[in-house]
Amino acid sequence: MAVSPLSRRDLDFLLYEWLDVTALTSLERYAEHSKDTFDGILDLCADIAVKRFAPHNKKSDQNEPRVGADGKVVIIDEVGAALDEFGKAGIVASQFDESLGGMQLPTVVARAAMAWFQAANAATSSYPFLTMANANLLVEYGTAEQIDTWVKPMLEGRFFGTMCLSEPQAGSSLADITTKADPADDGSYRITGTKMWISGGDHELSENIVHLVLAKAPGGGPGVKGISLFVVPKFLADGTRNDVALVGLNHKMGNRGTTNTLLNFGDGTHHPVAESGAVGYLVGEAHHGLSYMFKMMNEARIGVGFLATSLGYAGYLQSLDYAKTRTQGRPVTNKDPDSAPVAIIEHPDVKRMLLAQKSYVEGALGLGLYCSRLVDEQQTATDPAVAAARLLLLDVLTPIAKSWPSQWCLEANNLAIQVLGGYGYTKEFDVEQLYRDNRLNPIHEGAHGIHGLDLLGRKVVMQGGAGLQLLVETISATIDRAESAEPEYAVALRAAVERLAQVTGTLWAAGDPAVSLANSTVYLEAAGHVVIAWIWLEQLLAVGDSTGDFYDGKRAAAQYFYRYELPKTGPQFDLLAGLDRTTLDTPADWL
Known part of the structure; x- marks a missing residue:
């Protein structure tokens, strides 16, 4: 029998016995919800994650995306099938307003539900994860037209989204980006430049890909003060191919099932309009792009913490199951070689490694859910002082909520391999992949x-x-x-x-x-x-x-x-x- 990627019992404890999320239903925004609706979404997500995401986790790792002869990205069929089910279930829209077709779930419940997918299959879950963060940003800072054109199809599961920050020469130093945005006569912009490390940057999994691109527009100050944010879709609203070109795929140590790309914008590979450059649409005000992108980045950072936690949790449960069933050795007080070997969980050092993992992953999951509850409290507070306090505490906790799980839940994966011993170091068991997948998290999103x-x-x-x-x-x-x-x-x-x-x-x-x-x-x-x-x-x-x-x-x-x-x-x-x-x-x- 397959090992569950998460503990529903622990989630129930954290959500209901500790954080009392049902109390949120007394607020107007969540008045249509109840413990039954919360349980329903958790059950649904657990079911889809276990049945549609987990089964191809190893296969997508062993058959990573490649560029076919026609220049299109080839991904195993199971990824698209799982994402289609995810989209049809309406999970992409779970946190969004009912006016946008969403479920209007509390963030804390939606994050808990998403953790099932992250634990079951980190690579496949990355596509909707980025899409939801992209849509959240546009809902807050985009125009009504941008929301209708780009956000609603994302919430329906038809479009996916990315964020394009890094460049080959700049890395994390965004002040040094060189991608340019030149105004066009029709009010749009022409984007030219190169972006690196773009997860989900190209594929055939959706009808369109909505890129959020940082670029420097004329009139801005030096460094980050000159950065603006643009919607640059793979296909324009009329179906015309935009000048966004896949240069190549990056091949990673882990998380291999997610395409990770080098993209050129406006290099002439595709010519949607007479003017050179990819067509881009300004989000919000010019030269405020980095502050807008931080909306998506901060959401993604807490999400990365959840991803690291989920992978650590999955490894813990795998090693716990193994330790209970694997017999080897005898207690140090038993000198009888004819006595039966004991399950390795009886050895104190194995208990030490399991307790360490448990303390890391259950502590990290608690922190992530606590931060998510702060989001709900900040967004629904009627007292501006209360809202400001919740936001301030969330700001302080965000770097910890991202980085602590990325370090210590990775250590949990390391210990999971150790519990399994030599078997843990082989591809026949899942714990080595979980470690490789998790090793990305101390690096990306800062x-x-x-x-x-x-x-x-x-x-x-x-x-x-x-x-x-x-x-x-x-x-x-x-x-x-x-x-x-x-x-x-x-x-x-x-x-x-x-x-x-x-x-x-x-x-x-x-x-x-x-x-x-x-x-x-x-x-x-x-x-x-x-x-x-x-x-x-x-x-x-x-x-x-x-x-x-x-x-x-x-x-x-x-x-x-x-x-x-x-x-x-x-x-x-x-x-x-x-x-x-x-x-x-x-x-x-x-x-």
């Missing part, structure tokens, strides 16, 4: 180091330090509630969060940004561990006095995290407080 700079350099000091203060106050409120029920953990977390605040002050009191930010990745990792410890304390408070294996498992995972993981932050904070200059002072010639 590499690990970029999010460290974002957290320490922007988020915790934004609004005069209000971001860090709000995070500390939020965690401290949980600690106050836990002092009598979980005193050991309350004391440990209070010390850690106080140290986080102190060290942040020390870093910025240095007066030299280069020194303050030199070890920002270490800061990100330490802050992430403090946040996950908080999420675990929240889960323990939700467990309360409940009994049974599930709840005892939660207690064991929390205990593991507090005794094995949270103490790691001590030396990290010591390093940060010392304003260590090792990385700054090491000349390049020494490396």
Whole structure:
């Protein structure tokens, strides 16, 4: 029997027993929903994910996309069939307004539902994942015509979407992009340039591909101030082929079933109009493109955290199942060679690896869902002050919600391979692919180091330090509630969060940004561990006095995290407080 890619029991606990998502139905936006409708979408997504996405996960990995003789991308048939079912079920539109044909689901429920697909098949789920983020951006910043022309077909599952930021020479340094946008007489623009690492950038899976492209239009300032955002479809509204050309496919270590492309815009391969260049339509105001794109990027960053979590979770469940059924060795206290071998889950070191995975993936899933609940609260708040506070907390947590799962749920995949031993290192088992698929997540949507700079350099000091203060106050409120029920953990977390605040002050009191930010990745990792410890304390408070294996498992995972993981932050904070200059002072010639 196949192993489930996620735990529905854990999702139910997090959604209903901890986050109380049914309380959202008291809000006007979600008044048509109930626990039954939430369960219905979770059941539907689990069913489609298990039956249509999971079965071809390994096949798409072993038969990655290729360019055929006619220049078109060839993908195994199962990918298109699964995505057709996804589209017909209306899942693309799940979060969107009823006026757009959506289900108007809370973000937290929609994210939980999407996690089933990400755990079952990371590559195939990437196509709708990017499409939904693309559509969200256009709903917020696009014109009514753009929404009718491009968004509605995406929500119907007929069009897919991408975001085109990086270029071969620029990478993550968007200030250095060179793609240009020249105004045309009809009010549109002509886009010329090259974009790299574009997931879902070309395929035959949909009627059209709606690219959101960052380019520099005339009249903008230097660097990122001159960047504008454009809709550049593969096919124009009248069906004419736009001048968007596939140059080649990138072949990756993992996530191989998703096309990853190098695209040329306006190179003359396709001529839709007399003027040279691909036809593009300005989104919002000129020279505000990066701020608009951050809407999609921030959504995608939390989504990447969910993807990393889902892959880590799938690996954990695979290794847990294996450990319960694989017999090997005997307890160290049993010297009788004639006695029967025991299941390897009875060995303490295997339990250590499973507890580590459990603490990582269940903690990360809790963080992702908590952030999603913040989105719902921010969007539905009637008090502007409440909405601003929710958004501020979400801004501070976003780099952690993206990067912590990308690092530690990847480590969960590493441990899953170790649990299986030699078998885990073979293609016959799924855990090696899960590791390879997850290895992308510390890189895309902002590499690990970029999010460290974002957290320490922007988020915790934004609004005069209000971001860090709000995070500390939020965690401290949980600690106050836990002092009598979980005193050991309350004391440990209070010390850690106080140290986080102190060290942040020390870093910025240095007066030299280069020194303050030199070890920002270490800061990100330490802050992430403090946040996950908080999420675990929240889960323990939700467990309360409940009994049974599930709840005892939660207690064991929390205990593991507090005794094995949270103490790691001590030396990290010591390093940060010392304003260590090792990385700054090491000349390049020494490396």
